[in-house]
Amino acid sequence: MIISEQKPFDELLKRIGDQSVFLFGCSECATLCHSGGKGELIRLEKNLKDAHVTVTGWVVLEPACSLTSNEKIFDQYKDQIDQADALAVFACGDGTQVVSSLFPKKKVISGTNTLFLGVKSSITTFQRRCNMCGTCIVDEFNGICPITRCPKHMLNGPCGGSEDGMCEVYPDMPCVWEEIEKKSKEMGNYPSIFLDFKPSHDWSQSHLMKKER
């Protein structure tokens, strides 16, 4: 899923300024990461009111990333949305842009930072699992993606910086190549998985370059 986190409350207040706001959440990823579910919007409404911000209402979109499924909801909340100077969106960057495109005259405020595509490994921890490069090679590495999980996207083995098996960039994250080594020894395809040359990656299909499908 898309992992997002709420912006710090002070930063949110700064972005809102003296505008009145209507809040949007999302029923999918932002709910699972506790950045824009029902509970978060109820808390936000209270905290914003305590900080003297006018909140005209809120709704959790089902989900925010769908351009087509939200029209009925908007009819129901039309007045509250009209009354607000700005729309604060607590979904991923995609959801924020959907709301922005549906209300072209309204100012939109990003309530979250969208971090990555990853897995929820406990209630409060999330781990990056996919960079959406558009040319999947996970199967060449025993189901572990070095493009995503190595900060240098190394495809031909580990760099020289890991410390006791942990990544030099994120010391609380295991070096992905240690994981690939361990799994390849279990699966019996060591050392060929390390000695096979992996050519330059095709980035032309990546999310950074590809706009539509």
Add this chain to the structure above:
Amino acid sequence: MVKTNLKRVLDDGHFAVTAEIGPPKGADPNKILSKAKQLKGFADAFNITDNQTAVARMSSLAGACLVKHQGMEPIFQLACRDRNRLALQADILGASALGIHNMLFVTGDHQSKGNHPHAKGVFDIDSVQLISIAKNLRDNHIFENHEPLKSKPPQVFIGGVANPFVSSIDLRVDRLEKKMRAGADFIQTQSVFNIPRFEEWMDAVRERGLDDQIHIIAGITPLKSVKMMQRMKYHVPGVDIPDHIEKRMLDAEDVKEEALQLTNEIIRSVRSIKGVHGIHITALFWEQKIPEIVEQADLIPRV
């Protein structure tokens, strides 16, 4: 066929000496030239680092050019962190056109560890892929996209790096073998302080017969001060300084003298290991000691 002084020294079976010169944090050519002049004649070739430790400096290509004009042979370093495959190939061709033929290809330290931590790292390709690209340019006269070169190919003596001191010995030797197969002619290692571990790695290297196919040059770093030693031991990724060396430095009456003595011992140890074809001296903020270190190791005059 590429001919460099470094290649000649190594191919003739002499024990090579290379030394590192970091370009300055500014545009004054005299900063790098004065460092270079001190070292002239004390090594066979000089590494010019590329935004080393992810800190912005004068470009390595410009630095290599300046050093070459001093009549010294540079080893031009290229890191994958700051350039994509177009820029890297352009610099390989450009360096060769300028008469710079030793090149060392590295992935590069992550930008978050340097002085522009908010920068976007490129990492379009990794060092093994870059080595393979350089070999293809040189030997097969093709770009990474397989299009042919339209004029003469670059002459490159291809270098890579190896760190014998992190993760498993297996992985570290696999990676060396991979770089060799991809086209590396020589390898400079991470600085050696842990001799038993380095010997273990070299044993595995020889077991696979790799020492006959690639020149291995052992990294040497004199530890200028206790502060510098502890910074390297505890804060620089990939450096392995054993506790007994820390203790020896802490107990020393004259730290600088002890550091030079230790360096001399390490040089003599690695020189006695079969398959080690030279040393590479990185004397951080202590370049002026390189002549003394090389002399004490009886490696003067250079061949």
